[in-house]
Amino acid sequence: MIYLLSAWSSFLDQADTFFLTCPFKYLTGFDCPGCGFQRAVLALIQGNITESFQLYPPTIPLLITFIVGPVANYTAKGNSDKLIKILFLITGSIVVVNYLFKIFSSHTHS
Numbered sequence: 001m002i003y004l005l006s007a008w009s010s011f012l013d014q015a016d017t018f019f020l021t022c023p024f025k026y027l028t029g030f031d032c033p034g035c036g037f038q039r040a041v042l043a044l045i046q047g048n049i050t051e052s053f054q055l056y057p058p059t060i061p062l063l064i065t066f067i068v069g070p071v072a073n074y075t076a077k078g079n080s081d082k083l084i085k086i087l088f089l090i091t092g093s094i095v096v097v098n099y100l101f102k103i104f105s106s107h108t109h110s
Helices: 002-018 023-028 037-045 049-055 059-075 081-109
Strands: none
Touching (some): 037 049, 049 059, 059 081
């Protein structure tokens, strides 16, 4: 058991080497609305909630939407359309507000 925990810890320490490069940022040089999500999820897995939020604030709402949406759809046999639409609306709004904040705050610091 200790060996598995040690291996998991070692993997988490080096997991950022396996991250995918953002094609939007690669092509344009600008962050996309999802830039930071991978690192934020890794920080969350490592138990660093504050760091996760600082890296990408929409991480927790996105994960909740990714989990609750399909589960609600499956358990409600398709009668969860309103819930899923509300989840997507709230989460999408958080992503857009975060992106706009990132864009406009980077111009004020430069």
